[in-house]
Amino acid sequence: MRDKASEESILQPNTDSLLSHLPEINRMRGWRMYARNGSRILSLWSDYGRTLLGYSPRGLVSIAKSSMDRGLFSAVPGIWNSRIEKMLHRLLPEYRNIKILGSQEKAIKLLQNLEGLASSTPSIGTCKFLFDKYLKRDDELSDIISIVLPIPDFLSIGILASKMSSSPVIEQELIEGIKGMTSIYALSKMQSEEEGVISGGLEPVWESFDRYGGVLFSRSGPWLFPNYPRENHEEVFLYCLEHGLLISPDYNFPSSVPGDFDKGELGPLRSAAESFL
Secondary structure, three states: OOOHHHHHHHHOOOHHHHHOOOOOEEEEEOOEEEEOOOOEEEEOOOOOOOOOOOOOOOOHHHHHHHHHHOOOOOEOOOHHHHHHHHHHHHHOOOOOEEEEEOOHHHHHHHHHHHHOOOOOOOOOOOEEOOOHHHOOOOOOOOOEEEEOOOOOHHHOOEEEEEOOOOOOOOOOOOOEHHHHHHHHHHHHHHHHHOOOHHHHHHHHHHHHHHHHHOOOEEEEOOEEEEOOOHHHHHHHHHHHHHOOEEOOOOOOOOEEOOOOOOHHHHHHHHHHHHHHO
16 A cells, blocks of 8 residues: 555656756856856755755855865864754754764654655655744644754754654764864854844845745745646746746755845746646
């Protein structure tokens, strides 16, 4: 007997197979991709919440470069370990047990195994994200979650947090200094957003999006949930890409409003709605 996740995976095109339709990209800046063929693509895809602040958030490159200049590429003890733990306990006071792992991918896979889920990608039901308060969830977050930091995956640590006093036996891991420093940067962004600092500046941008994509998507904060049926997702994705827009390749994970755009870039969303709704 197939469960719901299995049925959805059959209906849903593979995320990587859809992304393979992108032209060769040689530069990313802000929320835009620049291809070798000269085309420019505006991204409404946050890579499961990792690029909600753009492909190179302000200050991140300097931090990464500083750690590289210091040769912090190996997993060794450092001052970042204790600082990260303190930040996580402030951010997640209801979660008693927190484990730091060497990669986000490992944390997600462990979490999905614990939850009995087939997918190996971050999900809304088991992960906490930047701008998390705007997400539409049918139920509360699980008792064991992972945090998806708003930085590229290769610069991020893995985080598992449990509300239970006795959590599954998972060994905490040492992390590379470069990941420690960039993850502190990301956690500071998430802490500031607890008081609405980032969303307060972006809400006017999010609201202006409704004039262009308010039919194709339902918006909650920056998150964009498709109004079109699942079976049309591949066609909608390819139509948008052909017109210079990258939406979420995963129907189960929402697209998101880029931090800046012009009205000409979003025009194809109206024609997509006319074609597919």
